[in-house]
Amino acid sequence: MSNPDSFIEEVTEEVRRDRLFALFRKYGWIGALVVLGTVGGAGWTEWTSAREEARAQAFGDAVLDALDLGAPEERVAALEAVATDGSQTAILKLLLASDPVADRATTLAALEALAADASQPPSYRDLAALRRVVVAGAEMPLSERRALLDGIAAPGRPYRAMALEQMAYLLVEDGKTDEAIAALTALLSDQEATSGIRTRAQEMIVALGGEVAPAAEAPVAAGDDAG
Structure with missing residues (x-):
């Protein structure tokens, strides 16, 4: 390659480099934003997953502690005091309705409340209504x-x-x-x-x-x- 060709090649390469740096200075924030979004999204997902797992474990522990109590009245009172969120509310109400013989009134009240709760999934509401019909019998x-x-x-x-x-x-x-x-x-x-x-x-x-x-x-x- 002749010296003039070499010189032209070097100049062309320098121009490309200058253009690349100019583009990076102008649009580099987009790449940084993508990286931050990816890292932040992964962190948010991990934090949310850990929070949901902790919430589920706390709910399960509280329910098990309540069910371990001896007297039916104590179990009902302990279950009613358990903090719930989302579908946990439906599960808790079904647990409250699990002893129609010992506490018929509480059972029917819990089933009626769940069946009428529009915030809960339809499957839970249907199950509550069905069980309420069975438990109430001729009283309804x-x-x-x-x-x-x-x-x-x-x-x-x-x-x-x-x-x-x-x-x-x-x-x-x-x-x-x-x-x-x-x-x-x-x-x-x-x-x-x-x-x-x-x-x-x-x-x-x-x-x-x-x-x-x-x-x-x-x-x-x-x-x-x-x-």
Whole structure:
């Protein structure tokens, strides 16, 4: 390469370097911001994860301590004093509703409160409403129980099959035996009905004087034990 060519190459390289430094001075803050954002985001994620883990552990410890208490009244008082946040509130209310025999009033109150709490996930609210119907029994007007179950029995709801089972029992209570048998028979071929639901439906059909056709039995529903 001749000296003039070498000189031109050096000048060109210097110009490129100057342009690069100029661009860095002008836009370098963007790269710094990206780096800071990446590091800060990772730190925030780690801090949030640690905080959530600590919150869950504190809630679990408080619940276990409350459940270890001897008298039902002490357990209820301790559970009611546990601080909750988000879905922990639903879990705590379900725990408060876990002893309908020893404390029926507290159980029903906790279930009613959870079922009406729009801030909680629909699955928890449906479970609370379903359990409230079962626990209250004839103490709750039949029309009110049916209205609660209607919503839970809608397609796509997680406890749909259980709600349909309870609605069939309401028909029995209302003296509508033929309709109850028809509803229970439909459950036998319902893909969402568990083996437990189908077994109870078969037993109730027989008890009501109906007949169970072998062909009506459905295959094992998702979630049933294969063995």
